Amino acid sequence: MAYTVLARKYRSQTFDEVIGQDPIAKTLKNAIKTGRVAHAYLFAGTRGVGKTTMARVLAKSLNCLTVDAPTIEPCCKCDSCVAINIGEDIDVVEIDGASNRGIDEVRQLRENAIYRPARCRFKIYIIDEVHMLTVQAFNALLKILEEPPSHVKFIFATTEPSKVIPTIQSRCQRFDFSNISPKLIAEQLKSILKQEKIKYEEDLVLPLAKMANGSMRDGISLLDRLISTGVEPLTVELLEEFLGQPNSEKIYNLIGQIGDNDAAGTLAAAEDLISTGLSEVQIADSLIDYMRDLLVVKSTRLGEGPSRSRTGAESDLLILTAEQKKRAAELAEKFDAAALIYSITALERLRWALKNSDTPRALLEASLLRFALSEHFLNVDVLLSQLQTGSSTAIKKKIVIEDTKPKTPKSTFIPSPVRNFPKETANTTRKEKNSNGASEPRATRDEGRETKDEHRTRTNSQRKNEIINDPAVKTVLIGLDATITGIEEDPTS
Numbered sequence: 449m450a451y452t453v454l455a456r457k458y459r460s461q462t463f464d465e466v467i468g469q470d471p472i473a474k475t476l477k478n479a480i481k482t483g484r485v486a487h488a489y490l491f492a493g494t495r496g497v498g499k500t501t502m503a504r505v506l507a508k509s510l511n512c513l514t515v516d517a518p519t520i521e522p523c524c525k526c527d528s529c530v531a532i533n534i535g536e537d538i539d540v541v542e543i544d545g546a547s548n549r550g551i552d553e554v555r556q557l558r559e560n561a562i563y564r565p566a567r568c569r570f571k572i573y574i575i576d577e578v579h580m581l582t583v584q585a586f587n588a589l590l591k592i593l594e595e596p597p598s599h600v601k602f603i604f605a606t607t608e609p610s611k612v613i614p615t616i617q618s619r620c621q622r623f624d625f626s627n628i629s630p631k632l633i634a635e636q637l638k639s640i641l642k643q644e645k646i647k648y649e650e651d652l653v654l655p656l657a658k659m660a661n662g663s664m665r666d667g668i669s670l671l672d673r674l675i676s677t678g679v680e681p682l683t684v685e686l687l688e689e690f691l692g693q694p695n696s697e698k699i700y701n702l703i704g705q706i707g708d709n710d711a712a713g714t715l716a717a718a719e720d721l722i723s724t725g726l727s728e729v730q731i732a733d734s735l736i737d738y739m740r741d742l743l744v745v746k747s748t749r750l751g752e753g754p755s756r757s758r759t760g761a762e763s764d765l766l767i768l769t770a771e772q773k774k775r776a777a778e779l780a781e782k783f784d785a786a787a788l789i790y791s792i793t794a795l796e797r798l799r800w801a802l803k804n805s806d807t808p809r810a811l812l813e814a815s816l817l818r819f820a821l822s823e824h825f826l827n828v829d830v831l832l833s834q835l836q837t838g839s840s841t842a843i844k845k846k847i848v849i850e851d852t853k854p855k856t857p858k859s860t861f862i863p864s865p866v867r868n869f870p871k872e873t874a875n876t877t878r879k880e881k882n883s884n885g886a887s888e889p890r891a892t893r894d895e896g897r898e899t900k901d902e903h904r905t906r907t908n909s910q911r912k913n914e915i916i917n918d919p920a921v922k923t924v925l926i927g928l929d930a931t932i933t934g935i936e937e938d939p940t941s
């Protein structure tokens with residue numbers, strides 16, 4: 449028996465089977481039940497999300513021969529259903545808009561459409577990639593859409609709805625197909641693996657589903673290719689190797705070395721990845737992906753509170769295996785959110801530079817070293833607490849100098865103007881003091897208290913300035929600013 453690719457073998461047959469498009473299936477079922485099926489539909493969405501599948505299910509529902517009227521549960525066994533399933537029914541015509549885009553094809557369609565269907569209730573035209581039609585073809589199509597014969601239905605599918613002219617759109621009922629979540633894709637992949645009786649490691653399914661980027665067809669095709677290797681059980685390592693994806697443990701190792709500010713370790717970890725045959729751009733892409741995961745771990749933890757959603761490595765925003773969650777949680781400790789945001793944007797710029805570089809390896813290594821050695825990667829919270837408590841030796845010195853200041857004579861501070869008060873007030877106080885000799889000792893005491901406050905204010909503002917001007921903090925601030933404004937960091941500043 450000829451081999452059928454899994455994507456075709458496991459194509460959904462009924463409304464209830466179409467995965468990830470429940471609202472659309474529900475609306476269409478309702479339309480059939482109430483006899484309000486539109487004469488033209490526009491199915492929009494990226495590839496592999498179920499547009500053609502849904503179109504075929506709708507066609508079967510309208511034309512199933514085992515019942516007298518459209519049904520929400522087509523039999524999938526009658527001649528009509530079977531023929532529609534393989535796209536070869538005489539009354540359900542599937543047209544590829546990309547290869548039949550001219551006015552002649554549409555004219556021919558119009559001429560055929562006036563004839564009644566051969567054996568079913570409706571003549572249904574499914575036009576895939578309808579946005580590829582020429583303007584003349586669209587206009588010809590418009591004529592029949594304006595006054596379609598009652599036995600004709602149109603189902604247009606497109607990955608680029610913005611290219612479908614508005615006059616066509618306004619005559620269609622539009623449905624936007626959403627991308628399918630990796631979790632739903634993973635469930636389907638597991639079900640297929642079970643039915644195909646293929647051994648696999650549990651950790652394989654989620655990364656595989658994630659690679660499908662929301663497309664069920666892509667996910668199943670990937671699985672098909674993996675199965676064709678003949679290796680069992682299927683593992684993550686096999687997936688990474690087979691698809692030329694970076695080994696996740698090696699990427700984690702590289703990020704760990706950067707987080708540890710280990711220059712030699714960073715270079716060795718990069719070499720380890722490059723030697724597997726990966727391109728520099730692929731490495732940058734993976735780093736972006738993995739750092740995004742760390743950012744999610746970090747920032748969902750920041751907002752920890754009464755919110756019901758799970759936080760940290762358990763966040764629903766992450767598609768990670770148990771082992772990957774553990775690694776991400778460990779690595780997230782080495783970075784702070786600002787540094788991760790900075791590194792992701794820097795890597796995004798880097799990947800463009802890498803594409804145009806004649807020496808991408810040197811560029812990648814230089815950038816990785818910059819990350820590893822840069823204070824960008826120092827945890828700002830730790831740094832600030834070190835500044836406040838003086839626990840770091842380098843920073844401690846500054847604090848020590850600061851702390852000795854209160855011991856210096858108060859008079860040192862008297863000549864300086866009282867910055868926190870308007871000058872006038874300060875002068876007035878002094879005049880009053882001068883005119884009344886009796887209050888002079890009290891005034892001196894007040895002045896003494898004022899200088900204490902003043903000293904405290906000065907110390908605080910000095911401390912603030914010190915923190916802001918600390919090279920490490922400054923680098924982070926400049927980095928953030930450069931990231932936000934898109935201006936590269938000035939090496940001279």
Ligand SMILES: [Zn+2]
Binds near residue numbers: 523524528
């Ligand atoms: Zn049927």
